[in-house]
């Protein structure tokens with residue numbers, strides 16, 4: 001078959017003009033459904049990012065007894081540094097701890113009550129893989145469940161950490177299911193709309209076939225059309241998502257971050273996953289458009 | 304030369320309606336043939352078989368010597384380009400102008416734009432509607448629409464023209480105009496087969512008449528009339 005771009009594009013665009021309502025409906029459907037899907041994906045990625053940035057802040061504080069010797073302290077420090085799971089170890093001496101405490105509670109009544117230095121020295125451990133927090137913490141205990149020599153207490157937010165991990169997992173699964181359902185709903189809706197617009201032109205297809213057009217000749221303008229509808233619709237949804245996330249979501253999140261004093265919280269714009277989401281939506285839109293047209297045509301093209 | 308040949312053709316539809324029973328017909332190049340018979344006798348079925356709109360059940364059909372029953376799907380467009388088909392219900396596309404409607408039939412078979420620009424006005428002159436080139440179908444009378452539909456079927460100068468009751472909804476004077484047009488097309492050498500209910504037209508033309516009844520040929524007459 002001879003490829004004649006002028007004819008195909010001409011058909012596609014004169015189609016746009018003459019079946020405006022159908023195109024408008026199809027494009028709007030794509031834009032709205034993909035917007036909803038995209039919005040949900042962004043929110044979910046965001047929640048996941050927040051949860052994992054909280055996870056990354058999981059620390060273990062190992063408080064030392066006051067009578068610990070320098071040798072023991074150095075021994076422990078070297079020991080801890082040798083563990084694979086550890087990304088960083090900070091030693092906080094009794095003096096530094098007091099200093100820090102004073103700073104954090106400046107002007108408070110509490111400071112007047114303090115006599116001497118009641119605060120313990122400690123190691124602050126940051127982990128490469130936060131999931132291993134419990135495992136690491138247990139190393140500071142012996143077989144009988146007592147802390148090893150020199151260690152007074154180990155704190156890592158035992159309950160809170162476990163909960164956080166299971167919440168992350170549950171949220172992830174539910175979100176994935178919802179996205180799948182939304183996506184299927186979007187595909188079905190778009191497919192039906194495009195099928196309607198093909199159906200509206202079944203007479204044209206019939207005439208084409210009966211005057212001797214090859215199947216590809218009939219098909220191509222419709223595939224173009226489906227692609228344009230999907231593409232334009234998804235670009236519109238991405239533009240809407242862009243404004244929504246930049247002017248609304250990020251502000252809301254910044255406000256939350258500021259009020260909650262969470263340090264280093266991953267917020268939306270800082271995450272380039274969102275760019276993949278945008279690209280994915282546009283590709284998805286184009287593909288759904290083409291495939292919907294193709295499938296819808298099957299019924300009418302077999303004359 | 305045999306332009307069209309039906310050999311023991313039987314057509315049974317999916318719902319087991321027997322539309323044609325063991326039909327044998329030979330139509331020579333340049334002939335003008337009427338297909339007559341009561342409603343449901345199989346006239347349209349016969350025409351649809353010829354352009355492979357529907358498949359035969361048993362038997363074979365030859366067009367210009369070629370058996371079209373075992374034609375691959377990819378060869379069907381080629382067959383249809385050699386057969387002009389005038390639909391009883393016109394099948395003009397309402398959102399295209401007359402020019403676009405006819406040009407459409409040329410575009411879809413890959414004719415270049417310059418040829419289309421020449422051929423469409425030419426064929427419109429032939430059917431006497433050159434002044435309607437920019438009108439839309441709904442702005443035309445039924446008779447005019449039928450002539451446009453003939454123009455579209457003929458614009459590609461096919462060797463065969465099939466017309467399914469082209470005068471079906473028209474008054475006698477308009478019908479005469481259509482018949483003159485088809486005669487002229489036949490005179491150029493085109494083989495024409497036309498299904499018709501119209502007694503006076505068939506009688507006045509004095510052409511070959513093939514009469515069907517319940518799917519069987521009951522009469523095939525050289526210079527026939529509608530009823531025997």
Ligand SMILES: Nc1ncnc2c1ncn2[C@@H]1O[C@H](COP(=O)(O)OP(=O)(O)OP(=O)(O)O)[C@@H](O)[C@H]1O
Nearest residue numbers: 316317318320322341342343344345346347348349
């Ligand atoms: N698609 C179909 N499926 C089942 N039966 C059909 C189909 N098309 C036609 N028939 C049947 O086949 C028989 C022949 O129909 P056909 O349309 O060929 O008749 P016809 O001679 O053209 O009639 P008319 O003069 O009314 O147009 C009829 O009994 C009809 O009901």
Ligand SMILES: [Mg+2]
Nearest residue numbers: 346347348467
């Ligand atoms: Mg009929």
